[in-house]
Amino acid sequence: MEHKKLKDFSEDFLWGASTSAYQVEGGWDEDGKGPSVQDMAEHPENTSDFKTSIDHYHRYKEDIKLFSEMGLKAYRFSIAWSRILPKGFGEINHKGIEFYNNLINELLSYNIEPIVTMYHFDLPYSLEKKGGWSNYEIVDLFENYGKILFSNFGDRVKYWLTINEQNIMILNNKAVGIPNLSTKNPKKELYQQNHHMLLAQAKVMKLCHIMCPDAKIGPAPNIAYIYPASSDPEDVLAAQNFSSIRNWLYLDAAVFGRYNNTAWSYMKEKNITPNIKKGDEEILSEAKPDFIAFNYYSTITASKKPSFDFNTDQQGAAGEQGVYYITSNPNLEKTEFNWEIDPIGFRITLREISGRYNLPLLVSENGLGAFDKLEKGDVVNDDYRIDYLRKHIEQAKLAVTDGVQLIGYCPWSAIDLVSTHQGFKKRYGFIYVNRDEFDLKDLRRIRKKSFYWYKNVIKSNGKIL
Numbered sequence: 124m125e126h127k128k129l130k131d132f133s134e135d136f137l138w139g140a141s142t143s144a145y146q147v148e149g150g151w152d153e154d155g156k157g158p159s160v161q162d163m164a165e166h167p168e169n170t171s172d173f174k175t176s177i178d179h180y181h182r183y184k185e186d187i188k189l190f191s192e193m194g195l196k197a198y199r200f201s202i203a204w205s206r207i208l209p210k211g212f213g214e215i216n217h218k219g220i221e222f223y224n225n226l227i228n229e230l231l232s233y234n235i236e237p238i239v240t241m242y243h244f245d246l247p248y249s250l251e252k253k254g255g256w257s258n259y260e261i262v263d264l265f266e267n268y269g270k271i272l273f274s275n276f277g278d279r280v281k282y283w284l285t286i287n288e289q290n291i292m293i294l295n296n297k298a299v300g301i302p303n304l305s306t307k308n309p310k311k312e313l314y315q316q317n318h319h320m321l322l323a324q325a326k327v328m329k330l331c332h333i334m335c336p337d338a339k340i341g342p343a344p345n346i347a348y349i350y351p352a353s354s355d356p357e358d359v360l361a362a363q364n365f366s367s368i369r370n371w372l373y374l375d376a377a378v379f380g381r382y383n384n385t386a387w388s389y390m391k392e393k394n395i396t397p398n399i400k401k402g403d404e405e406i407l408s409e410a411k412p413d414f415i416a417f418n419y420y421s422t423i424t425a426s427k428k429p430s431f432d433f434n435t436d437q438q439g440a441a442g443e444q445g446v447y448y449i450t451s452n453p454n455l456e457k458t459e460f461n462w463e464i465d466p467i468g469f470r471i472t473l474r475e476i477s478g479r480y481n482l483p484l485l486v487s488e489n490g491l492g493a494f495d496k497l498e499k500g501d502v503v504n505d506d507y508r509i510d511y512l513r514k515h516i517e518q519a520k521l522a523v524t525d526g527v528q529l530i531g532y533c534p535w536s537a538i539d540l541v542s543t544h545q546g547f548k549k550r551y552g553f554i555y556v557n558r559d560e561f562d563l564k565d566l567r568r569i570r571k572k573s574f575y576w577y578k579n580v581i582k583s584n585g586k587i588l
């Protein structure tokens with residue numbers, strides 16, 4: 124099916140860019156902030172920690188000024204739970220509220236729409252010590268945290284995302300800094316944590332609708348279309364299996380308020396089903412998201428056979444006998460960090476989510492990590508990033524023409540930041556930050572070539588790519 128006439132992006136399309144609190148803020152123990160699991164995590168010797176990051180906590184005004192110059196209509200950032208509630212519950216840290224009030228007001232003064240992620244990998248460390256997501260109490264603690272966010276910021280924040288990449292935290296917890304699990308059956312514990320996150324998410328979606336009737340809220344998993352390695356029906360089953368476990372488990376629960384059948388029978392077979400308390404099913408079924416936000420970096424290819432040629436990183440998970448294995452896709456190029464690049468897969472993924480759930484979609488991450496080079500005269504020629512983003516926006520336009528209701532596009536990342544587990548050398552931003560892995564230098568902000576390119580894309584509402 125080819126289209127001669129492409130539909131335009133809507134007039135109020137949310138052209139944005141994303142970051143997360145711990146990857147940009149720094150000020151990890153300042154002004155009353157409590158430590159998060161990210162602050163306490165161990166780091167490989169050659170990789171930076173998150174204690175200073177890019178010092179956005181002190182430089183947010185300068186950064187937002189640059190975002191405005193780039194023409195951003197929206198900025199997706201996350202709130203650090205332990206900056207608002209140093210212990211995760213109990214006393215509120217008013218300095219934390221003040222920081223996010225200032226940040227939101229600064230964005231609004233430039234007409235930039237704040238899109239807020241409530242939780243992006245940085246659980247308060249004191250909650251982790253009390254069992255973290257394994258402890259059922261956290262469901263109500265997250266709801267209480269949500270109540271504080273909605274009552275303090277709900278008058279100005281109209282777009283809320285609940286939990287960033289819940290599926291990656293469950294499937295690949297080590298890659299995103301989630302601490303080791305203690306029990307003898309770690310997989311069962313993970314699915315118990317997952318169940319608690321699903322309940323916590325359902326509770327805050329419901330609460331948001333009560334407290335902020337004008338606001339919209341939705342989940343933010345990482346969704347990747349799963350290709351079968353071949354037309355062998357067993358490869359197709361492997362792809363279906365992995366898709367149910369990786370993608371639909373999360374979205375079916377968020378949208379339909381129930382577990383996906385294939386994912387549930389997989390958990391049953393493996394003896395890793397979560398314990399479900401009386402009333403839990405009702406909590407899940409009562410919440411209705413207004414849209415689906417999702418992060419997309421690439422598709423994944425599944426096979427019935429094990430494969431040893433693939434770097435799964437945090438996008439996938441190695442595989443399981445008789446269920447699925449992950450293999451590389453010979454049709455796709457790879458980034459310098461070995462992540463596959465699949466713009467057409469982006470269109471396919473958009474169509475698939477839209478077809479299954481019939482809700483508006485918001486792309487909350489998409490981008491290319493690379494070893495950018497600062498050249499003489501403060502120039503960064505990141506043509507490879509422009510190429511990646513251009514091809515993905517072209518495919519988004521095709522998806523819109525196909526009928527997908529896309530409300531915004533927020534690439535990762537607005538500005539350079541510390542990667543989840545590959546340090547500062549892996550850069551994603553439109554704005555270069557002058558620091559190295561360990562040498563913080565002057566943290567100067569420098570517009571990359573992609574900055575000027577994206578500015579034009581936004582100005583032309585996606586017509587000039």
Ligand code: BGP
Nearest residue numbers: 143287288492541542543544545
């Ligand atoms: C997503 C996360 C982000 C981010 C991005 C790139 O999984 O939501 O926090 O960092 O991927 O990943 P990485 O930093 O590992 O390259």
